Amino acid sequence: MRAWVVRTPGPVDAGPLVAVERPVPEPGPGEVRVRVSACGVCRTDLHLAEGDLAPHGHDVVPGHEVVGVVDALGPGAGRFALGERIGIAWLRHTCGVCRFCARGDENLCLTPRFTGWDADGGYAEHAVVDERYAYRLPPSFDDQRVAPLLCAGIIGYRALQRAELPEGGRLGIYGFGGSAHLAAQVALAQGATVHVMTRSADARRLALELGAASAGDTYDAPPESLDSAIVFAPVGGIVPAALEALDRGGTCAIAGIHLSDVPVLDYQRHLFQERQVRSVTANTRADGEEFLAVAERIGITVHTEAYPLDRADEALADLAHDRVTGAAVLHVAS
Numbered sequence: 001m002r003a004w005v006v007r008t009p010g011p012v013d014a015g016p017l018v019a020v021e022r023p024v025p026e027p028g029p030g031e032v033r034v035r036v037s038a039c040g041v042c043r044t045d046l047h048l049a050e051g052d053l054a055p056h057g058h059d060v061v062p063g064h065e066v067v068g069v070v071d072a073l074g075p076g077a078g079r080f081a082l083g084e085r086i087g088i089a090w091l092r093h094t095c096g097v098c099r100f101c102a103r104g105d106e107n108l109c110l111t112p113r114f115t116g117w118d119a120d121g122g123y124a125e126h127a128v129v130d131e132r133y134a135y136r137l138p139p140s141f142d143d144q145r146v147a148p149l150l151c152a153g154i155i156g157y158r159a160l161q162r163a164e165l166p167e168g169g170r171l172g173i174y175g176f177g178g179s180a181h182l183a184a185q186v187a188l189a190q191g192a193t194v195h196v197m198t199r200s201a202d203a204r205r206l207a208l209e210l211g212a213a214s215a216g217d218t219y220d221a222p223p224e225s226l227d228s229a230i231v232f233a234p235v236g237g238i239v240p241a242a243l244e245a246l247d248r249g250g251t252c253a254i255a256g257i258h259l260s261d262v263p264v265l266d267y268q269r270h271l272f273q274e275r276q277v278r279s280v281t282a283n284t285r286a287d288g289e290e291f292l293a294v295a296e297r298i299g300i301t302v303h304t305e306a307y308p309l310d311r312a313d314e315a316l317a318d319l320a321h322d323r324v325t326g327a328a329v330l331h332v333a334s
Contacts, residue, residue, distance in 0.1 A: 003124035004312045005059040009051030012320045016049040017123075017313045020059070025120070027074030027128045034086060034129070039122030040065025040147040041307075041315045041328035043177065043234065044090070044257050048117060049316060052234075052258045056118045063330070064090040064115035065150040066122030066129075067143045079131040085143075087135040088127055089150040090114050091282055107158075107282040114282075123312050125332055135288055138296035145302040148178050148327035149295055150288075153302075156183030156232075157291035159255035159280045163228035165192055172196075172226040174218065174242055175233030176203040177319075178327030179255060181303055182295075183230065185210060189298040195222040197241075198233070202325040206303060221245060230255055236262035243270040243277060252277045304329045 007018040027033040045062040047053045066088035070080050080086055093113035094101050100108035115121045115129070137146050156179040165171050168191045173180050176198040184194050188211045196207035196215040204215035214223050218238060225247035231238050234256045240263055242252045254277065265271060294300075303326030307315040315328045 001125035002309060003061050003120075005061055006049050006055065007059060009049060009055060012046065012050055012317045015313065017062075017316060019310070022061075022124065024126050025128045027072050027077065029075045030077055030130055030132070031074040031128050032070050032077050032080055032086070032131050032134065033072040033074075034066065034068030034088065034127055035071045036066055036068040036122050036125055036127055036332040038067045038143040038147045038332060039063040039330045040151065040178070041312070041319055041330060042151050043319065044151070045116065046316055046320055047234070047258045053117070060117065061120035061122070061124050062116040063122030063124070064088065065147045065152065066115070066127055067137065067147045067150070068122075068127065071126075077131050080134065085137055087137050087146065087150045088115055088122060088129045089133070089135060089154065089288060090116075091285065092119060092129060092133050104284070106284050107287075112282070122332070123309070123330065125309070133285065135292060138292055140296055140299075141302070144304050144306060144329050144331070147329050148182070148302055148304065149292060152178035152327055153182045153295060153300070154283045154288045154291050155179055155255060155280065157186060157294070158283045158287050159183060159230045159232075159253045160186055162251075162278050162280050163230050163253040164251045165190070165228040167191060169193070169227035170195070170224055170247075172222050172229040172242060172245055174198070174229065174231045174238045176200065176207050177232065177324070180230070180232040181206060181210060181326055182300060184212060185298065185300050186294060195224070195226070197222065200322050200325065206325055210301065226250055229253070232256065234258050234260060236260040239277065240265055240270050243275055246275045248273040248275070250275050253280055254278070255280045302327065306331055
């Protein structure tokens with residue numbers, strides 16, 4: 001089968017992704033195999049390709065927003081039927097017994113495994129997954145539009161929860177890519193006022209089209225104080241700006257798995273008056289199921305740009321250089 005692997009992590013323009021031919025994988029006990037139809041291109045894929053996240057294996061196939069049709073069942077697998085369309089997301093294994101799993105926080109599991117980092121993902125014609133970690137997908141979304149929901153959407157939804165946005169509150173969003181443009185729509189559906197700060201003029205236009213009250217450059221001050229802020233851009237220098245924009249008691253959530261260094265904070269300007277900053281770490285399966293139901297209920301708009309599988313390296317480079325508005329999606333099979 002055709003696939004892409006991260007051969008030698010480094011700058012995306014140096015070609016860390018390599019096209020290869022691989023045997024079609026066989027599902028193990030409790031696993032299913034899918035014939036991949038689409039796979040979203042996530043910024044986490046870029047962090048893995050460029051070495052911001054240390055590799056967990058050699059020649060791993062990236063991609064964790066995977067949509068496909070079940071074409072083989074491993075021993076004991078029975079949750080899905082052959083021919084059923086399912087989704088494969090970032091979280092692919094948790095231990096179920098550590099203190100975090102035991103209290104319901106499987107996203108904080110001490111020994112997790114992730115699709116496209118610990119095991120091969122969806123930049124390929126086939127992929128396998130433990131059926132317990134796969135998702136049934138809303139039928140109202142086609143393959144291209146549902147793929148970004150599997151990470152960008154789920155993580156954006158969890159970030160919104162971590163930001164503790166009050167009902168009818170004022171939300172600031174810093175960076176406006178695949179995840180942010182989905183989280184913004186959930187917040188708007190909840191009655192929030194949304195202000196977007198991002199360096200891309202195209203992204204600012206998209207934000208206004210989706211209903212944002214304002215859209216400015218990355219470090220612009222929003223037109224009013226914020227109850228909550230979410231930093232989606234992986235730039236630590238944004239954190240002080242987001243904190244300074246918060247009203248008293250406000251919360252800033254940092255949504256990325258990787259962030260450049262945060263500058264020194266000034267206690268009075270950035271934290272006093274009970275402002276707080278929080279990270280966002282992966283998601284639980286319950287988060288995913290809940291978000292997919294919300295996305296279908298509100299009819300979320302997914303802005304995508306399509307690339308064939310053969311141009312996966314180009315898609316990743318376009319993401320790195322801010323040439324993608326919304327989410328990039330690989331078309332693997334029809």
